[in-house]
Amino acid sequence: xxxxxxxxxxxxxxxxxxxxxxxxxxxxxxxxxxxxxxxxxxxxxxxxxxxxxxxxxxxxxxxxxxxxxxxxxxxxxxxxxxxxxxxxxxxxxxxxxxxxxxxxxxxxxxxxxxxxxxxxxxxxxxxxxxxxxxxxxxxxxxxxxxxxxxxxxxxxxxxxxxxxxxxxxxxxxxxxxxxxxxxxxxxxxxxxxxxxxxxxxxxxxxxxxxxxxxxxxxxxxxxxxxxxxxxxxxxxxxxxxxxxxxxxxxxxxxxxxxxxxxxxxxxxxxxxxxxxxxxxxxxxxxxxxxxxxxxxxxxxxxxxxxxxxxxxxxxxxxxxxxxx
Amino acid sequence: xxxxxxxxxxxxxxxxxxxxxxxxxxxxxxxxxxxxxxxxxxxxxxxxxxxxxxxxxxxxxxxxxxxxxxxxxxxxxxxxxxxxxxxxxxxxxxxxxxxxxxxxxxxxxxxxxxxxxxxxxxxxxxxxxxxxxxxxxxxxxxxxxxxxxxxxxxxxxxxxxxxxxxxxxxxxxxxxxxxxxxxxxxxxxxxxxxxxxxxxxxxxxxxxxxxxxxxxxxxxxxxxxxxxxxxxxxxxxxxxxxxxxxxxxxxxxxxxxxxxxxxxxxxxxxxxxxxxxxxxxxxxxxxxxxxxxxxxxxxxxxxxxxxxxxxxxxxxxxxxx
Numbered sequence: 001x002x003x004x005x006x007x008x009x010x011x012x013x014x015x016x017x018x019x020x021x022x023x024x025x026x027x028x029x030x031x032x033x034x035x036x037x038x039x040x041x042x043x044x045x046x047x048x049x050x051x052x053x054x055x056x057x058x059x060x061x062x063x064x065x066x067x068x069x070x071x072x073x074x075x076x077x078x079x080x081x082x083x084x085x086x087x088x089x090x091x092x093x094x095x096x097x098x099x100x101x102x103x104x105x106x107x108x109x110x111x112x113x114x115x116x117x118x119x120x121x122x123x124x125x126x127x128x129x130x131x132x133x134x135x136x137x138x139x140x141x142x143x144x145x146x147x148x149x150x151x152x153x154x155x156x157x158x159x160x161x162x163x164x165x166x167x168x169x170x171x172x173x174x175x176x177x178x179x180x181x182x183x184x185x186x187x188x189x190x191x192x193x194x195x196x197x198x199x200x201x202x203x204x205x206x207x208x209x210x211x212x213x214x215x216x217x218x219x220x221x222x223x224x225x226x227x228x229x230x231x232x233x234x235x236x237x238x239x240x241x242x243x244x245x246x247x248x249x250x251x252x253x254x255x256x257x258x259x260x261x262x263x264x265x266x267x268x269x270x271x272x273x274x275x276x277x278x279x280x281x282x283x284x285x286x287x288x289x290x291x292x293x294x295x296x297x298x299x300x301x302x303x304x305x306x307x308x309x310x311x312x313x314x315x316x317x318x319x320x321x322x323x324x
Numbered sequence: 325x326x327x328x329x330x331x332x333x334x335x336x337x338x339x340x341x342x343x344x345x346x347x348x349x350x351x352x353x354x355x356x357x358x359x360x361x362x363x364x365x366x367x368x369x370x371x372x373x374x375x376x377x378x379x380x381x382x383x384x385x386x387x388x389x390x391x392x393x394x395x396x397x398x399x400x401x402x403x404x405x406x407x408x409x410x411x412x413x414x415x416x417x418x419x420x421x422x423x424x425x426x427x428x429x430x431x432x433x434x435x436x437x438x439x440x441x442x443x444x445x446x447x448x449x450x451x452x453x454x455x456x457x458x459x460x461x462x463x464x465x466x467x468x469x470x471x472x473x474x475x476x477x478x479x480x481x482x483x484x485x486x487x488x489x490x491x492x493x494x495x496x497x498x499x500x501x502x503x504x505x506x507x508x509x510x511x512x513x514x515x516x517x518x519x520x521x522x523x524x525x526x527x528x529x530x531x532x533x534x535x536x537x538x539x540x541x542x543x544x545x546x547x548x549x550x551x552x553x554x555x556x557x558x559x560x561x562x563x564x565x566x567x568x569x570x571x572x573x574x575x576x577x578x579x580x581x582x583x584x585x586x587x588x589x590x591x592x593x594x595x596x597x598x599x600x601x602x603x604x605x606x607x608x609x610x611x612x613x614x615x616x617x618x619x620x621x622x623x624x625x626x627x628x629x630x631x632x633x634x635x636x637x638x639x640x641x642x643x644x645x
Contacts, residue, residue, distance in 0.1 A: 046644065053434055055643045075329040075436045083434035086644075089427025093345070105337040106435040147431070 004031050006158055006189045007052065011061035014047050014213075021047045023213040024061065029158075029191055034184050034203050037193040038298070039210030040306075045193035046086060048210075049160055052191070053083055066157060079107065082151025086162040088143055092136035096127060096146055099135055103150055121153035125179055141172030148179050159183050161192040165199055177203050197298035207298070209305065216305065225296020228305050234294040235267040235274055236260070241286025251276045263289075327438075334437035335445050342449025346415055347456075355411045356457055360464065362407065366400040367465050369393045371472035382606065385477035386484060386583045388469045400465065401583070405575055406528055408492060409499040411457065413520045415450040416503030418513035420638065425513065430643045443638055447504055447631060454496040462489050483609050488582050491616070494623050495575040499524070501630035508634045508641070527570040539563035560592045571626055574619040581616035590615060 007029040014022040022044040029035045037045045050056040052065055054074030063069070068076045090099045097118055104114040122128050125145040130138070138146065144164060151159045164180070165173045180203050183190050194200040200207075201221055209217040209224065217224050232255070237248070240263050248265065249257045251273055258266040267273060272293055281288045346352050370391045374384065381387065392399040420443070423429040433439060462485065470476065477485065503520050510516040539562040546556040567573045577590045585606035589597075607615075 050430075050643065055430065055433055073328045074438075075333065078434055079436040081434070083431065085427065085430040085434070087427055088431055090431075091345075091426065091428060102337070102341055103432075103435055105341075106334045106432070106437055108334075108436070150431070 005029070006031050007035075007063075007065050007191065009048075009052075009061065009063045012048065012051060012058065012063050013060035014044070014051060014056065015059045020213050022051070025208075025213075025215045026061075027208055027215060027218060029189055031157075031189055032184060032187045033205045034180065034190040034192065036200050036204035036207035037191065037210060038195065038197060038200065038207050038302070039193075039216075040195060043210035044213040045210055046162055049083075049162055049191070049193060052160065053078060053081060080156060081158045081160060082154045082156030084144070084147040084151060084159070084161045084164055086166070088147040090135040090138075090143060090146060092134065094135060095132050096122065096135055096138070096149075097131040099146070100150055100153055104153060107154060117153045117155070118149075121149040124152050124182070125149045126175070139172075141168050141175070144168065144172070144176055145179070148176070151183075156188065158189045158191065161190065163194055164192055165194060165196055173199055197302055201298040209302070211306070217301075221298055221301075222296055224298070224301050228301045229296060232268055232270050233272050235269060235272070235277060236290065236292050236294065237265045237267065237277055237281070237288075238263055238290035239265070239281045239286045239288045241281060241284045244281065244284060244286055247280050247284060248277055251280065329436075329438075331438050331440040332444065334435070334441040335448070338437075338442055338445025339448045339452070342419075342446050343452055346450060346453040351414055352453065352457070355414050356460075359403075359407055359411065359457070359461055362403045363400060363461055363465055364468065366392060366398060366403055367468045367472065369396065369398065370400065371469065374473060382478070383481055383484075383585055384473065384475060385466075385469060385481045386585075388465065388473070389485075389488070390583050401579055404492065405495075405572055405579075406524075408454075408458075408496050409524050409528070409572070412450070412454060412496045412499035413503045413517070413524060415453060416500045417507055417517040417520050419446045419450065419504055420507040421511050421513050421516060422507075424511055433643055439639060440635075443504075443635055447500065450500050450504075451493070451497055454500065455493050458489060458492055458496065480609055484582050484585070484612070487609070487613060488579060491575070491578050491582065491620060491623075494620065494627065495571065497627040498571045498623050498630070501627045501634070505630050505634035505637075508638045528572045531570045532567050532573060535566035535569075536563050538566055555592070557592060557594075564591055568619075568622070571623055574623050578616040578619045578623075581612050581619075585609075585612055587612065587615065590619070 005028050010026050011024045054070035065077045070077045100118045208215045245257045254269045256268040260266045373391050389400045506516040539559050543558040549556045581587045
């Protein structure tokens, strides 16, 4: 990562009358980074995205996208940024290629360039065979892929994806995430919003947890895990052997041993104690059936975070009206 | 605080796309078919009448548009004045809300264009479509007229027919601007269409009748005039002012001035004003246009006003559905 910043927001604010949809948020996205905006519906993710694109007025704060101010230079921003809206729509009466042709004309690509870009983009998302089919017959997953093809065709430096995986089946989700990883490989920065955590976790370098129009937490998934779930590792063991729990409790760094089932134990430690635990079981001639460490999981972080701060979820309700 | 670039960037692309959409739509095909059939029938009826009655008329060809068989109100003009709004409404009622409903709006607006271009393009695309349809209609009527009557139109007649075409396009523009405005106001295309048709019926059918009643309430007729079987001047003037709020009235007046060269005034006229006038003598086209000028400007202004209201609302609308 070169460390150069493509999106930078300081105190970004959006108010609708008296309701505040986005409340003084600050974040930055680096080149080639996949940045996730996570949070419940109505937390201000889409509003933030629309402000970055200059599609809605900014009530306060400062934002730069590739060095441009989206409120004053929206064309420069929109020429370089690709956007996949929440439940993207296409003109059903036109074919997939014609839909892209229209966009390509709006961007201002020359005729020869246009066809090459469209063919390459459709190929990259696996829709080449459907180029001349009407979009009316497309499934949701295909529409999302066509939306990504549009961003590829545009040659965008930043791809902004709003809920790209919502409503997709697991197979379509994996395909989509593969394409998003492809963006990263080509050095395109990706800003994606989602409320589906586990799938998104696998592609995001850093995430910002939205709550009631504010960024509650920001960092890598591991960092968030330490901050919310408390430091330390959780190691699950399934093994047989008398007095195993007591022996394991003596391993340096283990702070507690918990019995979670028949022959199942859970260790809380300040580091990864799997090698020592395995050695202990083997030394006791025990039968080791399972040994695993729990990775910090966004779902757990998310649930824990909002469970411990129910009061912070309240202001979100006002925003729901506008952000639905 | 100027925003960068031109508001019209992408205008041509949007206009061409809208035009292509309209020209390939079944909707336009049906509307055009309806109009063509009616044109054929009315022109046939008109030529029947012209053959029977008119021996010598310097503006025989113009009669094609206004005459019909006796006791039948169905002249070409009659159908035109209510079918043109229908066509304009048919093309415009879902132009903006369909972008919301198909969820294409935010995707299109995230391309390097302003909303201005999208709205202008939609208006222009539909207006060009209407213009093409009307030109085709005009040429067909003229062609049929040539076939049926067998007399070519004179130079001034052609000029009057051409100005009549331009005015009809302006009239279509008024209804298109109204349909566009309603398509911005209402997210549901059906609501927009029904509201638009309701307004059309009101302005076309009900308002002219109401205008007379309202005028009589505000300025009660003078019994002295009534006794003579005349309209009270004050009432008549007010009635006309009120009825001119409807674009259909304006269009009707312009067309009367254009297609009947003997028209000297579009309002009530005192006998003193007629002194020295040779009744029934045709006016030159420039004079006829002068008579129709305020009405024409009124229609253009209405179209611009409706478009601007829609434009301002559209600029302030949130892009998400």
